[in-house]
Amino acid sequence: MSTSNPSSSWIAQFKPGERVEVSSNDPGFRGSWFAGTVIRREENNPNRYVVEYDQLYEDESGEKLLQETLDWIQLRPPPPPPEKKKVQFKFGDEVEAFHSNGWWEGAIIAEHSGGKFAVFLRGSKEQIVFEEKDLRYDNFREF
CATH class of the missing domain: 2.30.30 (SH3 type barrels.)
Incomplete structure (x- = not known):
């Protein structure tokens, strides 16, 4: 050791x-x-x-x-650019949501129509609905 x-x-x-x-x-x-x-x-x-x-x-x-x-x-380091293929977010996914000029760690807690998702932001303990374009997978979660 x-x-x-x-x-x-x-x-x-x-x-x-x-x-x-x-x-x-x-x-x-x-x-x-x-x-x-x-x-x-x-x-x-x-x-x-x-x-x-x-x-x-x-x-x-x-x-x-x-x-x-x-x-x-x-x-x-910033995450790599998103892949060209369309991302399919779903309930329970660990994501980061773009809010107030930064990316906030959270999880998708509901899917809405029109490509919108309710995300629970852990740090602020808020639930906010985001458009798909304002979400990315939390690629650093395993660290």
Whole structure:
């Protein structure tokens, strides 16, 4: 059995300019992922990165994109683009739903007509109806 520190055996190596998705530990945002770009890796702590968000801003004016310094564990690569074939979502599927400029983890709890689905968002404990175009499979669930 290995006695090495698990956190040092696998640490993501993101490069400046690389696209990522960012999770938040802030109350009300758990279970959500927001798109951004790595600006740089911290020199004095290689496990931390400065990331600029695509659609989150520093203030209400929306003039300057928000930048944050985050631990590597809060970052993941974006999922691959969706396949060309039509996805068939169904009751019980683990999905991420695009809501408030981010992807929120949840599960389909009802199917509606017109390609709409009710999704229970775990982090906010909300049930919201989404169009099929605003859903994607939660490809990272097994991690």
